[in-house]
Amino acid sequence: xxxxxxxxxxxxxxxxxxxxxxxxxxxxxxxxxxxxxxxxxxxxxxxxxxxxxxxxxxxxxxxxxxxxxxxxxxxxxxxxxxxxxxxxxxxxxxxxxxxxxxxxxxxxxxxxxxxxxxxxxxxxxxxxxxxxxxxxxxxxxxxxxxxxxxxxxxxxxxxxxxxxxxxxxxxxxxxxxxxxxxxxxxxxxxxxxxxxxxxxxxxxxxxxxxx
Numbered sequence: 276x277x278x279x280x281x282x283x284x285x286x287x288x289x290x291x292x293x294x295x296x297x298x299x300x301x302x303x304x305x306x307x308x309x310x311x312x313x314x315x316x317x318x319x320x321x322x323x324x325x326x327x328x329x330x331x332x333x334x335x336x337x338x339x340x341x342x343x344x345x346x347x348x349x350x351x352x353x354x355x356x357x358x359x360x361x362x363x364x365x366x367x368x369x370x371x372x373x374x375x376x377x378x379x380x381x382x383x384x385x386x387x388x389x390x391x392x393x394x395x396x397x398x399x400x401x402x403x404x405x406x407x408x409x410x411x412x413x414x415x416x417x418x419x420x421x422x423x424x425x426x427x428x429x430x431x432x433x434x435x436x437x438x439x440x441x442x443x444x445x446x447x448x449x450x451x452x453x454x455x456x457x458x459x460x461x462x463x464x465x466x467x468x469x470x471x472x473x474x475x476x477x478x479x480x481x482x483x484x485x486x
Contacts, residue, residue, distance in 0.1 A: 277349045277350050278348055278349065279350070280351070280353045280382060281354065287461075288353075288354065288461060288463070288477060289463075289477075290424050290477060291423075291424060292423065292424045292425075293442075294421055294422065294423040294438055294439045294442035295421070295422060295423070295442075296419070296420070296421055296443070296446060296448070297420055297421075298418060298419050299417035299418060299479075300416060301414060301415070301416035302382055302383075302414075302415060302416075302417075303383045303385075303387060303412065303414050303415075304356075304380040304381060304382055304383055304413040304415060305327050305330055305381045305410055305412070305413065306327075306378050306379065306410070306411040306412075306413035307326055307327055307379050308323075308377070308379075308409075309323055309376075309377055309379075310376045310377065311375060312372040312373045312375065313357075313372065313375065313377065314372065320377065320379070323379050323409065324379060326405075326410050327355070327379055327380075327381050328352075329399050329403060329407070330395050330399050330407060330410050331352050332352065333395045333398050333402070334383070334384075334387060334391070334395045335350065335352055337395075342394065344386060346386035347386055348384065353381060353382035354381075354461055354462055354463055355379065355380070355381060355461075355462045356379070356380040356382070356460065357377055357378070357379050357459070357460045358378040358457040359375055359458045359459075359460065360376050360457050361374045362374070362376065365450075365452055366436075366450070366458060366480075369430060369432065369433060380413065380415075389412050392412040393412075396408075396410060417456075417459070418456075419448075419481070419482055419484075420459070420479045420480060420481055420482060421439045421440075421448065421479070422439070422478060422480070423438065423439050423478055424478075425474075425476045425478050426474070426475060427471065427472050427473075427474060428471040428472065428474060429474070429476065432476070435478055436478060436480070443480075443482050447484060447485055448482040448483060449482060449485050450480055450481065451481040451482050451483040452481060453481075456481035457481070458478075459477075459478070459479040459480070460476050460477065460478055460479075461476065461477035461479070462476055463477065464476070
């Protein structure tokens, strides 16, 4: 049976609807960066997602090709994730999506080294006849965070974020946004097939202990 990160690491991908504290270890990702409203039709965000998934499936389906990857195990491609921020804003301002800076992510299985990533970029470029230089190998250790499962439309996230902030404060923490520490979302639902009120999104914010 294919390894499913959502099921094996439920503490990171399937948290309850009540906020909780979690420490996220170092993980390697595929990543693509950009800015602007993610809802823009045929915009840079949607183009970046297409590139991420193309590389992700090149790695997953390598088992069927001539180039066999050392340590390969069959797995379910992990869910799309996103880091979001805006210049001059602490946290995020949902009313001004056009100002978003973002990094879109897909987790890589542990057998994917930088060398395997480089091969996957070359292989995908050759197959698709497209430039994939925007896709990065992105090692990242998120560390101490407060997180919660948000159910419903993305525009309703501020209520969940507020509950997370209150919970963290009650536990003796404060939010810790800054370089390398962002508003983080993990998308567990396919927005094309799921009604807005049923969308499941993990929301995660960096925190630090108040001294």
